Amino acid sequence: MIGLLSSRAAAFGLAAGVTRVVYGELRRRSPGGASRWERPNYAGRTVHLAAGPAVAAGAAVGALPARTRGAAALAVLAAGACGAYDDVAGAGDPRRGFRAHLSALRDGEVTSGAVKLFGISAAGLAAGALLKERPVDRLLAGVVIAGTAHLVNLVDVRPGRAAAAVLALGAPGLLRKGPAGMLSAASMGAATAVLPDDVAERTMVGDTGAHALGAALGAAIVAGNGRAGLAAHAAGLVAAAVYGDTVSALAQQAGETIRRCVSGGLQ
Secondary structure (H helix, E strand, C coil), X not given: CHHHHHHHHHHHHHHHHHHHHHHHHHHHHCCCCHHHHEEECCCCCEEECCHHHHHHHXXXXXXXXXXXXXXXXXXXXXXXXXXXXXXXXXXCCCCCCHHHHHHHHHCCCCCHHHHHHHHHHHHHHHHHHHHCCCHHHHHHHHHHHHXXXXXXXXXXXXXXXXXXXXXXHHHHHHHCCCHHHHHHHHHHHHHHHHHHHHHCCCECCHHHHHHHHHHHHHHHHHHCCCHXXXXXXXXXXXXXXXXXHHHHHHHHHHHHHHHHHHHHHHC
């Protein structure tokens, strides 16, 4: 048990430490100029985008001690890169959810969201092929990794939602033996490192960070489940994707309820 806890703590600490270092450097240097790294958030406040690349780096490096590090790093970095492309190319596009982007694709428009959708799906399948041996399991693993990345992005409708979701969904994985627990700890460490600044509206994880964190969490789910578990998770994630607008609305409402309760308790 002590060894289990120490390995989880090491993965958590490594991911959190790398995230904070990268976050601090990006805030300080803002490569390419500050304007490239600043965006208005939902309330119109200007926030820095450093948290996104920072959590992607932290989650990827934090997974490195695990046996499945290659697959996890591939999923995290590819999902983060696709999210970064959408953060830049899709800035100002109000369309959310894969149905909106597929509808645009049918009309002949290739949106940044469509590029992100297919890119993350391909990365999920590639990572799944590294994590599982049988074709069916590989397919299910790809769906779970890409679907979890999409789910975390869906709930990222207000400050702190993505990081909080990763902490809540990743906590049960800490109890699993082997790579699953390490990967869960890495995703949670990266999320924890930026949560205070995210909630305080000094930064946002954006699509870059939300997708990277979700992919890391998805890799943890894949590593800890057999075919039955993968099928159950895949079914739930597909349903969440189909009803993406509802999921986003529920995440927003839940967050507002919690915020009011906390504010009321502090008064």
